[in-house]
Amino acid sequence: MAKITMTVNGRQVSGQCDDRTLLVHFIRENLGLTGTHVGCDTSQCGTCVVHMDGKSVKSCSTLAAQAAGSDITTIEGLAANGELHPVQAAFKANHGLQCGFCTPGMVMTAVDMIRRHGGQLDEATVRAELEGNICRCTGYHNIVKSILAAAAEMGGARVAAE
């Protein structure tokens, strides 16, 4: 058993778990944050994506112990003051989900992608960047549309603020 302490969505949290406990199980079971999903459990589908120290990672392929001391953001940490994050709002506006199971991972991946590429994203880049996320409803078209809309919105907002 290990005592793990990390920052999750801006709050310092700690919990006891086995050294072999995966980060996704720590988040879901110890912290009760069930927005992060376990899809394939074999590192391929990306439903478990969270941000660790600002970068997207697969929480099903990372030990909670590896993440100790880090800063984690999950899907629950995106919306601020009751307002959807622009990426969440874009998924809603563009019907970027069907069954919704892959959506937390898609949204976290999109936020990371937009952070790295800014408003410069094009469709081919978005599709290439979605390599590690699988939508089994095959609803990629509207997912790509949502990400491009959010990137335009966020890129635009940044320009307006400068």
Added chain:
Amino acid sequence: MYETHYHRASSIQDAVKLRQAAGEGKYLSGGMTLIPTMKQRLAAPSDLVDVRQVPEMKGISVSGRTVRIGAATTHFDVASSSELAALCPAISGLASHIGDPHVRHMGTIGGSIANNDPAADYPSAMLALDATIITDRREIAAGDFFTGLFETALEDGELVTAVTFEAPAKAGYQKFANPASRYAMTGVFVVRRDNGDVRVAVTGAGSNGVFRHEGIEAALSAQWSPDALANVTVDPSDLLSDIHADATYRANLVKVMAKRAVAAARAD
């Protein structure tokens, strides 16, 4: 996953000490192969020694044309280094096509070469660049390091801490990715030095892991052009056959990927 004991190393010395104290221990870097393998119970190390945050194993430094990449440097950091992109864009491109963005944020160059997956990208780069693999106790030439499928010259408890190489005049890497796993079904890294020396390394295809192809090297030494490979034959007898591609298919891929790699190198 079977039970294990996690330790986080703070330095190279600390890592080696922790590993020595462990029973059936393993070093853990990004864990992008090791953790999934443990989840499938194909590996069951008693202890994991995490080296991902060891400061002296992280980062890229360039001095003249000598490049040093710390073993715990992620694929993302290799892919996004502007210094590396200016000196050896082939290795930046290689790193930017490993796995997916999430894997590239965790997976490291040291983990990849120590694992020596026969379909991994980095071993071909190390071999073609004539890189030196630095460990906690010695330096090993890439040509002596990769010894077989998932086999390396590393001794028990030996830790890869960095790799170094001289940036070449020209380098190119192209792979034919498995449509499902995206691992290289065949990948070819070509290097041409200022003095005309050429080294060509092939991953994903050899039944004994990464290897150099002397026929392609000779043809490219005579003429550095994709056309130079028109009459080169690739012997399929030592190549892998599996449900994805048989040996003759891979033999053809070796030639096609080599041509594309030279074309990519010439365009840089």
